Amino acid sequence: MIYNEEFETLPREALRALQVKRLQQVLERVYHSVGFYKKSLDAAKIKPHEIKSIADIGKLPFITRQDLRDNYPFGLFAVPMSNIVRLHASSGTSGRSTVFGYTKRDIETWSELMARSLAAAGLTKNDIIHNAFGYGLFTGGLGLHYGAEKIGASVIPMSGGNSKRQIMILQDFGPTVICCTPSYALHLAEEGKALGVDMKSLKLRVGIFGAEPWNKAMRDEIEKTFGITALDLFGLSEVIGPGIAMECLEGRNGLHIFEDHFIVETINPKTGEVLPEGEEGELVFTTLTKEAFPLIRYRSGDVSRLITEPCRCGRTHIKMERVLKRSDDMLIIRGVNIFPSQIEAILTDIEGLEPQYQLIVDKAGALDTLELHVEVSDKTFSDSGGVKELQKIEKRILKDMKDYLGIAPNVKLVEPSTLKKTDARIIDKRRI
Amino acid sequence: MKVEQISVFLENKPGSLEHATRVLRDASINIRTLSLAETVDFGILRLIVNDVEKANKVLKDAGFRVSKTVVVAVEVPDKPGGLHSIMEVISVEGINVEYLYAFVEKSGQNAVIIFRFDAPEKAIEVLMKNSFTVITGSKLYEF
Numbered sequence: 001m002i003y004n005e006e007f008e009t010l011p012r013e014a015l016r017a018l019q020v021k022r023l024q025q026v027l028e029r030v031y032h033s034v035g036f037y038k039k040s041l042d043a044a045k046i047k048p049h050e051i052k053s054i055a056d057i058g059k060l061p062f063i064t065r066q067d068l069r070d071n072y073p074f075g076l077f078a079v080p081m082s083n084i085v086r087l088h089a090s091s092g093t094s095g096r097s098t099v100f101g102y103t104k105r106d107i108e109t110w111s112e113l114m115a116r117s118l119a120a121a122g123l124t125k126n127d128i129i130h131n132a133f134g135y136g137l138f139t140g141g142l143g144l145h146y147g148a149e150k151i152g153a154s155v156i157p158m159s160g161g162n163s164k165r166q167i168m169i170l171q172d173f174g175p176t177v178i179c180c181t182p183s184y185a186l187h188l189a190e191e192g193k194a195l196g197v198d199m200k201s202l203k204l205r206v207g208i209f210g211a212e213p214w215n216k217a218m219r220d221e222i223e224k225t226f227g228i229t230a231l232d233l234f235g236l237s238e239v240i241g242p243g244i245a246m247e248c249l250e251g252r253n254g255l256h257i258f259e260d261h262f263i264v265e266t267i268n269p270k271t272g273e274v275l276p277e278g279e280e281g282e283l284v285f286t287t288l289t290k291e292a293f294p295l296i297r298y299r300s301g302d303v304s305r306l307i308t309e310p311c312r313c314g315r316t317h318i319k320m321e322r323v324l325k326r327s328d329d330m331l332i333i334r335g336v337n338i339f340p341s342q343i344e345a346i347l348t349d350i351e352g353l354e355p356q357y358q359l360i361v362d363k364a365g366a367l368d369t370l371e372l373h374v375e376v377s378d379k380t381f382s383d384s385g386g387v388k389e390l391q392k393i394e395k396r397i398l399k400d401m402k403d404y405l406g407i408a409p410n411v412k413l414v415e416p417s418t419l420k421k422t423d424a425r426i427i428d429k430r431r432i
Numbered sequence: 433m434k435v436e437q438i439s440v441f442l443e444n445k446p447g448s449l450e451h452a453t454r455v456l457r458d459a460s461i462n463i464r465t466l467s468l469a470e471t472v473d474f475g476i477l478r479l480i481v482n483d484v485e486k487a488n489k490v491l492k493d494a495g496f497r498v499s500k501t502v503v504v505a506v507e508v509p510d511k512p513g514g515l516h517s518i519m520e521v522i523s524v525e526g527i528n529v530e531y532l533y534a535f536v537e538k539s540g541q542n543a544v545i546i547f548r549f550d551a552p553e554k555a556i557e558v559l560m561k562n563s564f565t566v567i568t569g570s571k572l573y574e575f
Binding site for chain 1: 439469495500
């Protein structure tokens, strides 16, 4: 089912022309309203009007996550705060987090993109959607919510957590669609099994999953356990949130990127060189219609491959393969994006701690587990030497990790000899 | 009248304590008495040794996190009510005991109880006033 027939099936040539026109408009706008873009375009000796074709986009400088952080909180906003109706943000301490603003029109655009995504999964106003993506500063919950309302479906704004209650609602309200991270779906299935609930007996028909990497084996397991069709939704909070790309029910082979709103490129993450369509590389996004927080050539860190073959669903928009890796050190833990530098910053901020640590990521059943080993510093121990003081530090680390990053690791203090300077800071034992 | 105790941070895993005792043996340090406090993932070994400075140094050199803590050693007759007689005067004064451990002297006549008080100075004063034998560090290390 196609939500916006006109734009989603626009012939490639017309789509390209639309992209060029919108790109020129957004460039003019950011050049005159965002200091960062004026500086970076001037430094690259490019004027917005010199961009005349899609191929010219390669002449424009990239924007990176570090640029986003450097301009925390509102430095990259292209409209005054009076025009902003919503703020979302990534996790992290001040200076390591990123804030995303939306105008009223941005929210409308986003809702339409999510409506297109849900329609691509075959959903209509007759569906009841159990939305277990997190509501709040994270874009997942609200992004999906607005799209669901736009197609007229009934939304259950569940958010994450409280698994037993989720299962109760899945049984009692009879939703036909579930939306969450794939690992949370598997976790719910485990909980359901423990409670004696046969997940196949639920009314669920479709599952829409995203916010973390998953593979075909996980998809098969989810489909088998729940008796549903599982589809892939892609989003990046920096770019807009969920609804950048969606797998269609008809094709089930890659995710259509809504190209009337975004230009996607794949680049070699080491050299920045643009790769031919179809080669594996880092995804780079340019937003064409966003007003409050436009991004020109944003390096996402997600590695994928573009699929140019026409799709049987009739959409003309290019597809991307499911993202399986990152070009940087970002970790996705229970759907939360975490950088080692954020963990380091939290440890450094705790009095008397040295940021000598090791993070061990693994899985217990379907869910990610996290163990954080932190070296006991000489200062901490010689000042106290007591059990209580050390336990207080453990609690403080746990609390700060929860407060700033939204993850709750099992914190373990270790002897200095345990962590060698040469050891990897991050050990990821999960297999995707 | 105070006694210095050495505290060593140990991870709760096989081999940690063995490593610490090996370092002490190699430096010919004699342990007078000790206790081991444990939590889910770490432990703290508390030691009264014959040479505090040397023990502190060799353990630190071996990479351990070490700290020195002030404790109070009190001698009481090794008979029923011995510990209670101390607790009576301490509780009246509102002094709190954080932890304690004990050993019996070689003669078998007396027990020595090592206390970590929240107010060691005040505790010593109260104990002396009530005619308890508070043992000095130098005497204890030489036992």
